[in-house]
Structure formats: structure tokens, C-alpha cells
Amino acid sequence: xxxxxxxxxxRRLVVKVGSALLVEQGQPRVDxxxxxxxxxxxxxxxxxxxxxxSSGAIALGAAKLGLPxxxxxxxxxxxxxxxxxxxxxxxxxxxxxxxxxxxxxxMLLTLEDLEDRRRYxxxxxxxxxxxxxxxxxxxxxxxxxxxxxxxxxxxxxxxARVAQAAGADAVLLLSDVAGLFxxxxxxxxxxxxxxxxxxxxxxxxMASSSSSSGLGSGGMASKLRxxxxxxxxxxxxxxIDGTQESPIANAVAANCGTVFLPQRxxxxxxxxxxxxxxxxxxxxxxxxxxxxxxxGASLLAAxxxxxxxxxxxxxxxxxxxxxxxxxxxGLAEYDADEVQSIAGKRAEDQAQRLGYAPRSAVVHRDHMVxx
Ligand SMILES: Nc1ncnc2c1ncn2[C@@H]1O[C@H](COP(=O)(O)OP(=O)(O)O)[C@@H](O)[C@H]1O
Ligand SMILES: N[C@@H](CCC(=O)OP(=O)(O)O)C(=O)O
Numbered sequence: 001x002x003x004x005x006x007x008x009x010x011r012r013l014v015v016k017v018g019s020a021l022l023v024e025q026g027q028p029r030v031d032x033x034x035x036x037x038x039x040x041x042x043x044x045x046x047x048x049x050x051x052x053x054s055s056g057a058i059a060l061g062a063a064k065l066g067l068p069x070x071x072x073x074x075x076x077x078x079x080x081x082x083x084x085x086x087x088x089x090x091x092x093x094x095x096x097x098x099x100x101x102x103x104x105x106x107m108l109l110t111l112e113d114l115e116d117r118r119r120y121x122x123x124x125x126x127x128x129x130x131x132x133x134x135x136x137x138x139x140x141x142x143x144x145x146x147x148x149x150x151x152x153x154x155x156x157x158x159x160a161r162v163a164q165a166a167g168a169d170a171v172l173l174l175s176d177v178a179g180l181f182x183x184x185x186x187x188x189x190x191x192x193x194x195x196x197x198x199x200x201x202x203x204x205x206m207a208s209s210s211s212s213s214g215l216g217s218g219g220m221a222s223k224l225r226x227x228x229x230x231x232x233x234x235x236x237x238x239x240i241d242g243t244q245e246s247p248i249a250n251a252v253a254a255n256c257g258t259v260f261l262p263q264r265x266x267x268x269x270x271x272x273x274x275x276x277x278x279x280x281x282x283x284x285x286x287x288x289x290x291x292x293x294x295x296g297a298s299l300l301a302a303x304x305x306x307x308x309x310x311x312x313x314x315x316x317x318x319x320x321x322x323x324x325x326x327x328x329x330g331l332a333e334y335d336a337d338e339v340q341s342i343a344g345k346r347a348e349d350q351a352q353r354l355g356y357a358p359r360s361a362v363v364h365r366d367h368m369v370x371x
């Protein structure tokens with residue numbers, strides 16, 4: 001899919017709905033949700049398999065409990081609000097879908113469900129089975145148990161990771177803006193960017209992390225992080241204006257929104273690795289090593305100039321250049337203290353320091369993804 005007009009070509013689609021669309025002044029927008037359900041139903045009749053990622057639990061629950069909104073809310077309030085709002089949210093989807101003879105299936109995930117390979121595969125299997133049965137998974141973060149360390153914090157990245165896990169070919173982020181603008185859309189000179197063929201630093205600089213509605217969690221910046229995950233996984237991601245009467249049908253008819261084109265298709269395992277969000281440590285490498293990594297080499301101890309974090313063998317680490325640019329991420333072959341003792345050393349010195357024959361690399365290229 002290269003533009004929204006091609007949406008019908010899509011085989012499996014993740015549709016993410018932001019809080020500001022579903023909730024207005026603490027109340028659900030039921031009529032809007034019914035029209036969205038109607039749009040989803042017509043996509044299904046075209047043979048497109050659907051997965052929904054829905055925000056809104058915290059906004060619904062906070063209103064019901066009379067808790068503070070937006071930035072003034074702490075984690076404990078958000079967790080309590082989510083526990084109350086999620087029941088309501090599930091009921092809303094179930095009711096709207098029932099009007100179109102569709103069955104909603106709730107799945108609540110935490111970051112770890114997608115960071116751990118075995119749990120990630122379990123999530124994939126459940127989604128697969130639900131789709132086979134004809135149900136539509138409606139996924140949200142399990143906010144009432146997710147603490148800071150195990151939180152996505154925004155459903156944009158959750159949607160991109162779910163798309164990967166489910167083998168979807170496209171993600172639609174329905175927002176309260178028409179897409180990515182070349183600067184904050186409150187600036188009158190801002191122009192909509194119709195297509196992004198590779199997210200460069202210039203593209204990242206367009207987005208601010210503020211959200212105009214006060215309900216959303218990450219603003220445009222979190223959508224761009226989601227688009228980065230998608231583009232590396234070979235998935236097309238589009239941001240469309242969800243405020244329209246009939247949001248998906250409108251965006252397709254007008255061919256309007258921002259489409260982020262997929263950039264590469266690593267194998268499924270590498271794509272999962274590249275999309276992981278919670279590294280346990282960081283390795284800085286010298287310039288020669290950075291060049292070798294870009295050429296496809298493994299990371300050898302000789303090129304490591306800095307180590308931080310208490311990671312263990314098998315943990316995810318970020319690999320940065322000396323200037324702090326993100327180069328790659330991958331799985332460490334050693335614990336952090338072992339890397340510390342062999343960093344910058346040649347193979348013969350490494351054996352002496354480790355007390356055993358060194359492994360072939362600190363991060364092997366088969367377990368590394370360039371970013
Ligand atoms: N360059 C930009 N282009 C579009 N929107 C932007 C940009 N920079 C910041 N934003 C803000 O991001 C908001 C969308 O994010 P958010 O409110 O979190 O949406 P949602 O609730 O749909 O997830 C927009 O309403 C806008 O205020
Ligand atoms: N999981 C949270 C939503 C988090 C989120 O990403 O919100 P939004 O930016 O409105 O999509 C909830 O259900 O309230």
C-alpha cells in the first residue's frame with residue numbers, strides 16, 4: 001500500500017483509535033464509534049482481516065471516578081482510572097460491533113508481553129486464532145497493572161508492535177489531526193506531509209510530543225516512534241483524520257493522511273528484535289567499529305569504548321556511536337561486567353581476563369539489527 005486509496009489491497013490491518021476520538025468530556029462518543037464500526041465492517045466484507053488497538057480506558061475511568069485529567073494525573077490515578085474505564089471501553093466496542101454482527105475480543109497487554117520472545121509468540125498465536133474464529137481483537141495496554149518500567153505508555157507503539165506480532169501489512173492511526181504536518185499544526189503555515197519515504201532526523205524534528213487534546217499520551221512524537229518500528233518491519237503505517245463522520249471511508253475517498261512507506265523487510269525475528277523497546281544497557285563503539293557494523297559485521301570487544309547498565313548475557317543492549325547516535329540494538333553475548341573487562345582488548349587478552357575462551361562477538365550480527 002503506497003497511498004490510502006490502496007487500502008483495499010491490504011490483507012491484515014491494525015486500526016488504532018486515540019482517546020480524544022472516543023471520549024469527549026468524559027463521555028463516550030457512541031455515534032462516532034458506531035460509524036467507525038460500520039467502516040470496519042465494510043473493510044471486512046472486502047476480505048481485510050482486522051485488529052483494533054483502542055485507547056480511552058483512562059479518560060473514561062478518570063471521568064467516572066472524578067480523578068484529575070491529563071498531566072496532573074499520577075500513575076496510581078491512571079491505573080485506577082484504567083481499571084474502571086476498561087470495562088466500559090470493552091462494553092462500547094462489543095455493543096458497536098454487535099450492530100454489524102461482529103464479535104469483539106478483548107486483549108490487554110503489557111510491554112513485556114511483546115518484549116519477551118516466547119510471550120510475543122503466544123500473543124501472535126492468540127491473535128491468529130481469534131481472527132480464524134471471525135472475532136476482532138480489541139487490544140489495549142493493561143494499564144491497571146503496568147508500572148513505569150513495563151509500560152508502553154502510548155498505544156501508537158503498541159499498535160506497531162501488535163502489527164508485527166500479527167503479521168499485519170498495514171497500521172492506521174486514527175487521530176485528531178489529519179496526519180503529520182511539517183511543523184506544529186497550530187502554526188498557520190503548517191502543511192500536511194502526504195508521504196514519508198524513510199524517517200530522517202528532519203522528519204523527527206517536525207513533531208512535538210505535546211498533544212492538543214490533553215487526553216492523548218504522546219502527541220505526534222509517539223506516532224513517529226511507532227512509524228519507525230513499522231518501517232523497519234516492512235509494514236506501512238498511515239495517520240488519518242479520525243474526527244471525520246466516517247473516518248476510514250473519508251480518508252480513503254479523499255486519499256488524505258500521511259503514509260509512511262516500509263523501508264525494509266528484515267526476517268520476522270530480526271524485525272521483532274529491532275522493535276523491542278526496553279534495552280537493559282548501552283555499548284558505545286569507536287568509529288572503525290561503527291563502520292564495520294554498518295557493513296554487516298558483528299560487534300567485537302576490541303571496538304567497545306563504553307558500557308552502561310547492568311545487563312546480562314541474552315539481554316537487549318543499544319549500540320551507540322561515540323557521539324551518542326543510535327546505531328543498532330542486539331542481544332549481548334556477555335554480562336556487563338564481562339564486557340567491561342574485555343572492552344578494547346584483543347582476543348588473547350580476553351581469554352586471560354575471562355578465564356575461558358572468548359565467544360566470537362560481544363553482539364553477534366545474527367542477533368543485531370541496525371537502526
Ligand atoms: N508536526 C505535527 N503534525 C501533526 N500533529 C502534531 C505535530 N506536532 C504536534 N502535534 C500534535 O499531536 C497531536 C496528536 O497526538 P495525540 O493528541 O496524542 O493523538 P491521539 O489521541 O490521536 O493519539 C495533534 O493534535 C497535534 O496537537
Ligand atoms: N492505554 C491508554 C491510552 C494510551 C494512549 O496511547 O492514548 P492515546 O494517545 O489517546 O492513543 C488508555 O486506554 O487510556
